[in-house]
Each structure stands twice: as C-alpha cells, then as structure tokens.
Amino acid sequence: MSRPLRAEVAPLAPLGDGAWAVGGGIRDALLGRPVADLDVAVADRPAERARELAEAHGARRFRLSASFGSWRVFGGRLPFPVDLTPLQGPTLEADLARRDLTVNALAAPVAGPEAGEVVDHHGGVADLGARRLRLVSASALADDPVRMLRLARLALQLGFTIDPEAVRQARADAPRLAGAVGERLRDELGRVLRLPEAWRGVELLDEIGALGALVPQLEQSRGMEQSPYHHKDVLGHVLEVVRHASELLADPEPVFRGLAPRVSDALARPLADDLTAGQATLYGALLHDMAKPATRAVTPEGRVTFMAHDRAGAEMADALFRRLKTSTRLREFVVLLVRQHLPLGFMVHRMPLSLRQIDRYLRRTAPAEVEEIVLSVADRLATAGPMTRPSAITRHLALAREVMRVHFELVDRGPIRPLLPGDALARAAGRPPGPWLAELVDALREEQLVGAVRTAKEAEQFARRWFASDRSTF
Numbered sequence: 001m002s003r004p005l006r007a008e009v010a011p012l013a014p015l016g017d018g019a020w021a022v023g024g025g026i027r028d029a030l031l032g033r034p035v036a037d038l039d040v041a042v043a044d045r046p047a048e049r050a051r052e053l054a055e056a057h058g059a060r061r062f063r064l065s066a067s068f069g070s071w072r073v074f075g076g077r078l079p080f081p082v083d084l085t086p087l088q089g090p091t092l093e094a095d096l097a098r099r100d101l102t103v104n105a106l107a108a109p110v111a112g113p114e115a116g117e118v119v120d121h122h123g124g125v126a127d128l129g130a131r132r133l134r135l136v137s138a139s140a141l142a143d144d145p146v147r148m149l150r151l152a153r154l155a156l157q158l159g160f161t162i163d164p165e166a167v168r169q170a171r172a173d174a175p176r177l178a179g180a181v182g183e184r185l186r187d188e189l190g191r192v193l194r195l196p197e198a199w200r201g202v203e204l205l206d207e208i209g210a211l212g213a214l215v216p217q218l219e220q221s222r223g224m225e226q227s228p229y230h231h232k233d234v235l236g237h238v239l240e241v242v243r244h245a246s247e248l249l250a251d252p253e254p255v256f257r258g259l260a261p262r263v264s265d266a267l268a269r270p271l272a273d274d275l276t277a278g279q280a281t282l283y284g285a286l287l288h289d290m291a292k293p294a295t296r297a298v299t300p301e302g303r304v305t306f307m308a309h310d311r312a313g314a315e316m317a318d319a320l321f322r323r324l325k326t327s328t329r330l331r332e333f334v335v336l337l338v339r340q341h342l343p344l345g346f347m348v349h350r351m352p353l354s355l356r357q358i359d360r361y362l363r364r365t366a367p368a369e370v371e372e373i374v375l376s377v378a379d380r381l382a383t384a385g386p387m388t389r390p391s392a393i394t395r396h397l398a399l400a401r402e403v404m405r406v407h408f409e410l411v412d413r414g415p416i417r418p419l420l421p422g423d424a425l426a427r428a429a430g431r432p433p434g435p436w437l438a439e440l441v442d443a444l445r446e447e448q449l450v451g452a453v454r455t456a457k458e459a460e461q462f463a464r465r466w467f468a469s470d471r472s473t474f
Helices: 006-015 024-030 046-057 092-097 124-130 147-158 164-179 182-193 198-207 210-214 216-220 234-250 253-267 277-287 309-323 328-339 343-350 355-365 369-381 390-413 422-429 436-449 456-468
Strands: 019-022 038-042 060-065 070-074 082-086 106-109 270-272 296-298 304-306
Touching (some): 006 024, 006 046, 024 106, 046 082, 147 182, 164 210, 182 277, 198 210, 198 234, 234 277, 253 390, 270 328, 277 309, 277 328, 277 369, 309 328, 343 390, 355 369, 355 390, 369 390, 422 436
Antiparallel strands (some): 019 038, 019 106, 060 070, 296 304
C-alpha cells in the first residue's frame, strides 16, 4: 500500500523543494484509483510557483482564492488539474494535523531525492489497508462541520467503513451544521446525490446524525407513527422512498417496461447545480413528507392524518433551498415535486382516466412530469402497511405507466397550435381582451387536444359558449 508515488508526482517536479502533493489525490493513487486532480501544499510563493508549473507544461493558471492564496494550473501537458495552496500551518506536519481524515492526511514531496515517498504522521496508510475512515483529531469535525457530509460521501464512494469513534464524534458535532455556509452544504449534498447508490449516502448521513441536523423536520419525524397503510415511521418511510427513487433512476424498466429508455433519457437530462433531473428528484423524495411533523393530527376515531402536508412541505423546501443558496431552477423544481407528490395517488380511485384528466395532471406537474410520476411510484412502493392491498400498488403502477405513456405521446405530438389568435377569440366572445383571455386560451387548447374543437369556426362558437356559461363545466 505504501508504494512510492514517483510517477504520479513527476509532472510536479518544476515546483521544486518545499512543495508536497497532499490529500485525496495521494489517497486515490495509493488505492489504485484514477487521480482526477491533485492538491499541492507549498511553503511559499504560490503565485510564482503556479506560473513556473504552467510554463513548464504549456498550461494555464488562475487564482482560486485571493484570501487563501490558492491557484489552479490545468491543461497543456499536465495529466490532471493541480491546485496550489500555502501550507496551513508553519510546517507540513502542522498542515496534515489540521486535515479531516487520516486517509486524507497523506503527503509526498514532489521534488528532490525523496520525491514520491509517502509522508504519513497519522496512520492513514494503515487505514487505507483496513478500508476505514478515521478522524485525524477529535476536533476535526467541529473545526469544519461540512466535513461530516464528506465523511458519508467518501464512505460510500470508497466502500470504506466509518470508525465508530468518528460516528460518535459526528453525532456530537452534528448541531454545528446549522451554522455552516449554505453553499458548501449544497455542494456536498449534491456530490452525495450524484453517487450511483445515492440512497446509501443519505442513510449514512442519517447514521452519523447529519441528516437530521440539516433538515430538522426529518429528525422530528423519527419514530412518528403513521396510518396502518404505512409499514414504517415517517423517517423510515422517507428513507425508503429515497431508495426506491434511486433504484428507479438506475433502472426504470421494472416499473415502466417499454417506456424505460425514454424515462431514463428524461431523468438524465442536465437540470441545475450540476445535477440531472433524476438526481434532483432524490431531493424531492427526501423532502416530500418534511411537513408531516408539523401537520400530524389524530381524529376522534383515532385516525392519523397529515392534512395539507404537501403545501406546507413545499414552503419548507423552498426555505431550505434558499438557505442552501441553490439555483432558482433547482429550488422551483424540487418545490414543485413536493407540492404535487399526492395527486397521482388520488387519481387511482378514478381509473380509467380520460385524456382530459391526464392532460390536466401533466400540465399541473410541468416541467417535472416524468420526475413527479417517478416520485409518486417510489412513494407508493414505500407504503406497504397491513392495510395496503397488493392490488392497490399494482393499480398505482399501472396508472403511472399510462400517464407516462400519454406524456411521451403528447411530447411527440408537439405543442397544440391555437386555431385563432387571442384578439379573435376576444371578439368572438364579445368582450375586450383582459386577464380572462388566458383562461379561455387554456380551455380552448384542452378542447383541441381531445378533438372537441377542430376548426376556427368551432373555436369561435366555443369562445361564445365559454364566456356565457358556468366555466366549471369546461
């Protein structure tokens, strides 16, 4: 395990003495994993050294941080990007002592007779061999609480176990996450959700106490009893929904059958904040019931209810994403998933559905139609209490497939072109244009969709009837 890393650090030789490759790149090289990038700690002159390295490899450089004096060098003949940062402390030993995990507190000189020889003051090499994540110091997580998220991510990413003392320390320090910078929490959570089995990462976050600290409503839901249609408490249900959503993201075929390739393509499309639409759906799965603790009630008959938890949850999700400073697009997407996670389940009781009913649902959930259907399926699969009949789950999945099929058919059909412009509709209705016109245009679009209106003359007639009648009939 502790082999010399001469080949890995050889491109960094122009940095000369007083420069050490450090951290995750060293860890990955020792594990035989690809080195995606490499951090270098330098004793002095980071800007000048960055220039020298860039010139030696025909690469480019730019300043990462004015306050920390960090520089990035990339491109040219360099095999990977290199980040140069001044030593965090008077010596290399002091720098390594300030790091989070022993497997990240490894270094190697990049030049001189000892180039590539691993420096290990904290037993990191032994921990690599044991496939164990252990803290460098008892204060490592308190010094930077965001490291807790990295702890869970690395455990899943590397297939390592977390040292029991690290788990205990994480649980003790988890409340400190409340004061962490939102953007850093957002970035680390995103890295967890991008992992192939993201649900395991979410469960690790819960195991070390970080999940409940990040989303207090989820901690409040621990042990919270639900109706007999559920087989787990609220938090257990949420974690199971995340698992089912993650599995559907990996392979939608068991549920969506022949539609699976198109579902996969939709879920794989880039959305925002370096997440695909499918990965963002995992946020929806995690937060869809976050308002249940605030809305739980018990009727005089003893029935447990969570009235309006969808609306309240959407508001809570909005507040959380503002705290994390996510993009507006991601925030609105997840808020929509939370707000609309119930209607498809209610529609099962009205099967078979008309095209008009399905279209109204799809418009209500746009632009997250596919993702909302996937979330609804994951929610249904995770609701299998003693009162749940298997046929109810079967019917829900059948409806999900049907609605998904109609969605893709409508996508292929393309937008419905109005038969008449808005001003012509207003004249037909005998009224001046106003805010009401948008409602008429929408109603006419639906009539065209189902084939009830096919010509401009029929559109005029519809406009007159619509304005003169009780619009609830349309």
